[in-house]
Amino acid sequence: MKKRIVLLLALVMIISAVATGCGESKPTINVYNWGDYIDPDVLDMFEEEFGVKVVYDTYATNEDLYVKLKQGGSSYDVIFPSDYMIERMIREELLSEIDLSKIDQISKVDETFLNLDYDPENKYSVPYMWGTVGIIYNKEMVSRPLTKWSDLWDPEFSGDIIMLNSQRDTIAVALKKLGYSLNTRNITELEAARDELIAQKSLVYAYLGDEVKDVIVGEEAAIAVVWSGDAVAMIRENPNLEYVMPEEGTNLWFDAMVIPNNAKNKEDAQKFINFMTRPDIAALNADYIGYSSPIPEAVEMLPDEIKNSLVGYPTDDMLENTEIFKDPQDILSEYDRIWTEITSAQ
Amino acid sequence: MKIRNTGYPYFFWLAIFIAIPLLLVLYFAFTTGDSQNMGTFTFSLDNFRRFFTPIYLNVLYRSINLALISTVICLGLGYPIAYIISREKPRIRNIMVLLFVIPMWMNFLLRTYAWLTLLGKNGIINYVITKIGFQPLDLMYNDSAVLLGMVYNFLPFMVLPIFSVLTKMDFNLVEAAEDLGANRRTTFLKVILPLSLPGVITGVTMVFIPAVSTFVISSLLGGNKSTLIGNLIEQQFRYTMDWHFGSAMSIILMVFILIAMALTSKFDKEKEGEGGGLW
Numbered sequence: 001m002k003k004r005i006v007l008l009l010a011l012v013m014i015i016s017a018v019a020t021g022c023g024e025s026k027p028t029i030n031v032y033n034w035g036d037y038i039d040p041d042v043l044d045m046f047e048e049e050f051g052v053k054v055v056y057d058t059y060a061t062n063e064d065l066y067v068k069l070k071q072g073g074s075s076y077d078v079i080f081p082s083d084y085m086i087e088r089m090i091r092e093e094l095l096s097e098i099d100l101s102k103i104d105q106i107s108k109v110d111e112t113f114l115n116l117d118y119d120p121e122n123k124y125s126v127p128y129m130w131g132t133v134g135i136i137y138n139k140e141m142v143s144r145p146l147t148k149w150s151d152l153w154d155p156e157f158s159g160d161i162i163m164l165n166s167q168r169d170t171i172a173v174a175l176k177k178l179g180y181s182l183n184t185r186n187i188t189e190l191e192a193a194r195d196e197l198i199a200q201k202s203l204v205y206a207y208l209g210d211e212v213k214d215v216i217v218g219e220e221a222a223i224a225v226v227w228s229g230d231a232v233a234m235i236r237e238n239p240n241l242e243y244v245m246p247e248e249g250t251n252l253w254f255d256a257m258v259i260p261n262n263a264k265n266k267e268d269a270q271k272f273i274n275f276m277t278r279p280d281i282a283a284l285n286a287d288y289i290g291y292s293s294p295i296p297e298a299v300e301m302l303p304d305e306i307k308n309s310l311v312g313y314p315t316d317d318m319l320e321n322t323e324i325f326k327d328p329q330d331i332l333s334e335y336d337r338i339w340t341e342i343t344s345a346q
Numbered sequence: 347m348k349i350r351n352t353g354y355p356y357f358f359w360l361a362i363f364i365a366i367p368l369l370l371v372l373y374f375a376f377t378t379g380d381s382q383n384m385g386t387f388t389f390s391l392d393n394f395r396r397f398f399t400p401i402y403l404n405v406l407y408r409s410i411n412l413a414l415i416s417t418v419i420c421l422g423l424g425y426p427i428a429y430i431i432s433r434e435k436p437r438i439r440n441i442m443v444l445l446f447v448i449p450m451w452m453n454f455l456l457r458t459y460a461w462l463t464l465l466g467k468n469g470i471i472n473y474v475i476t477k478i479g480f481q482p483l484d485l486m487y488n489d490s491a492v493l494l495g496m497v498y499n500f501l502p503f504m505v506l507p508i509f510s511v512l513t514k515m516d517f518n519l520v521e522a523a524e525d526l527g528a529n530r531r532t533t534f535l536k537v538i539l540p541l542s543l544p545g546v547i548t549g550v551t552m553v554f555i556p557a558v559s560t561f562v563i564s565s566l567l568g569g570n571k572s573t574l575i576g577n578l579i580e581q582q583f584r585y586t587m588d589w590h591f592g593s594a595m596s597i598i599l600m601v602f603i604l605i606a607m608a609l610t611s612k613f614d615k616e617k618e619g620e621g622g623g624l625w
Contacts, residue, residue, distance in 0.1 A: 063585045064584060066587075159484065206570065218466070220467045336588065339585075343577070343578070
């Protein structure tokens, strides 16, 4: 009996060694992206075209991504942080420079999206998507149109409001409501924003991440703070929905592809980034997820209702009253403290 | 204490996976600094000082409160179920236990997600309620939804230990009590209940501990609105990277669980090690 078990174990070991051995003969890249942020077919197309296996994994917020990267234990080859997080990662030397000679498709990217403040010489990042933050609401379920952040504090909508379960974005909503900059470095202003959010808690239905899409499309709640791309995807499924960029001003954001400096396969990571920047692929992604592509040729390929929508592709005038997040640097711990206090409050 | 040769692997297992991690948590709890850089650590009680302020104490109070209520509900529901199952014929009994355990084979997250479709504003339960002609209820994203999730997920942990003690109980004792003129109530209170106490205590422990430290149920069914201590600890490790504060809260929670254990084991002095007892 014992012999048989030993034999069985040996067999299992041999099989698993052979099996994993086979897997390793093909190069692999580990891609870590936001949930619901790619057309899954694109990954298969990349594997087929370049013979590189993609191990794909997702996160929910920039902070989530940062902690995972910083704690080590897992190494990723391509990640998709937002502007302020890229700035922070560059500052903390977590990123590896991208060899732009390998990214010939970068010429397809609209120049307004290059050399932005978070990566002034564009050494570390290649833009992926961009957008704004706003309010989506169901015209059939509310008595009046919503136009400003302070509408989210109106008791009339009690139990119908969904806020983002994301530290930076939610604090920004309160800062804007109060008329402050969303990059304020004034602790009193941040604490005032905290108090606003705590006061709002009794009106809030839930703090959600990607689940918000199902809840709003399914008309379980009427109002939510969302990213513009998600709004495009939601309106496509439920025409009663309307997206507004609040009067007080809002956040303009950019997500870009970067390579962490502990990446194991930088070569293929660059191939992947180049592939993702190719207009046909960028168009597939932009169509599938609803977010706005920084690549004009890709935008041209999109169906009219997306391409001409002011939700995904607002005019320059509409973007005038927006701010881009900056890395809070030394007051990061204040943000963490304030967010912990908001979530803990009853 | 002498360890036999065959005991060494277990000893190492204990050291590596239980003792050292616990000591690390303790170490983190009493220091502050950059969580990723041991060199910056300095001894400090700040984490505890920070916790003992109304805002976090309130979170702890709410967690313990919800865990207690769910334990009481589990006991109230679970004891009769266990009793009924244990009194059945072995064949039927086995089928009933199986039916009770089968849902547990499904992934815990999946089972909790399923409640989202049931409890939502346009969910199945509200659909039925409005069809009958009543106003829809607010079932989702509140404390009662969290409580429901806890009771639903942890009920088997209450039923099974009580059931295992009750099936082992000598039923002649019950008959003897009845022969001696005890009515059903007295028989239950003086004979059945005391004999099943070890199972009850195990059940209470096995429901209370996961309930007080859960973060998944409160996050999914509570809509991240009513933060429990488990969520707060998770947040420190996953989003804000303040391992020190997170560790301090874990230690505080551990102390409270130990106190709860000490209180429950008081009821169990003479019955140690019998039946379904956990210790």
